[in-house]
Amino acid sequence: MTGTTENQQAARRSDATRATILDAARERFLADGYEKATIRAIARDAKIDPSMVMRYYGNKAGLFAAAVAIDPGLPGLSLEPREEIGRTLVRHFLTLWEENGELTALMRVGVTDPAAADRMQSVLREQMIPLARRLGHEPEQAQARAALCVSTVLGLALTRYVLRFPASVALGREEIVDWLGPTVQRYLTAPTP
Amino acid sequence: MTGTTENQQAARRSDATRATILDAARERFLADGYEKATIRAIARDAKIDPSMVMRYYGNKAGLFAAAVAIDPGLPGLSLEPREEIGRTLVRHFLTLWEENGELTALMRVGVTDPAAADRMQSVLREQMIPLARRLGHEPEQAQARAALCVSTVLGLALTRYVLRFPASVALGREEIVDWLGPTVQRYLTAPTP
């Protein structure tokens, strides 16, 4: 872990430190949000000097950007049977949120910071709207339907993972799929009401 | 406005100032969130001294509490015809959010601050769950169904009023009612899937 010099990207000796910082940053941003998660606290967690954070990530914004770099990766959903796409989508988002705590951090910040909000929106723009379009809707319809789907899953994420309402946390995984799946399905495939 | 002394609650001479502060606070909290909305900035907006804010509201938390005191006031919804309750509920929440910017502020803060999060949850506890129960569900069912409804409307509020996703902002009021109404209706009245 400390001697190899010929990697694809010139493995630096400081990679371990970099990773430690990033882990601590993710944890802090997730727990406290952007403003309250101070560089000093993150550095303390990582047991390094605050100035190292600056050296490696430029500034606080850069650190945050590095900490929440994530790929939503909606898989080739057009392959799914059309009647199952709602449930599949909901299931996919559930695992996504449960595996990546960064998403909670991103939401905490996005609510105040336009740049982070835009990052969240990109999922809608680049993945959900094209998906709705692939399902045969004209542009406006695709926009509206995709917005409704995103609002559905983000609403659940908000009450369950961010605000942690007990009633929402108590819901079982498959219970959620059973309720929200048909909803998303309807938003995507039902005729306009 | 400046001479009456015998009101129900001893109208103070400073009431105008108090109101000015509260207005400025609401605006700032709404725009910036809790941490970024500084007392100094609020005082500057209200064109008074920062120390007055402390004098009248104790501290920053007290000011925030006073700024977002709001009553969701779900009306006597049990009077509504059972088949229309979904649409009525959605319509009610839409006007609520559009008339009270404080709700956006509350959400911005609740995402980071547990106390504010709890305040949001109280709507669920004290209004939605009883409503679901009044519709004839046993306790657990009522909890789950109410959580789904809250998640639905908060999801819309999040994408439309807080994050301001264009695709969500573009939705028309009745369009939202047409899509979300049946969803909420199903969460409240459909048999468990």
Add this chain to the structure above:
DNA sequence: AACGTAGACCAACAGGTGTTGACAGTCCAG
């Protein structure tokens, strides 16, 4: 008219923030 009190202002405090620069130790290439 005189007094007590509440409203408003000012200056300052103590602490925390992101960020910077100079210095010492460590590793590898020449």
Add this chain to the structure above:
DNA sequence: CTGGACTGTCAACACCTGTTGGTCTACGTT
């Protein structure tokens, strides 16, 4: 073995934060 680049440490800067106490003004009551 010697240079130079990289990793890490320490102390400090300039600024902004919430909050406090003292002081002057103006009103309402007696």
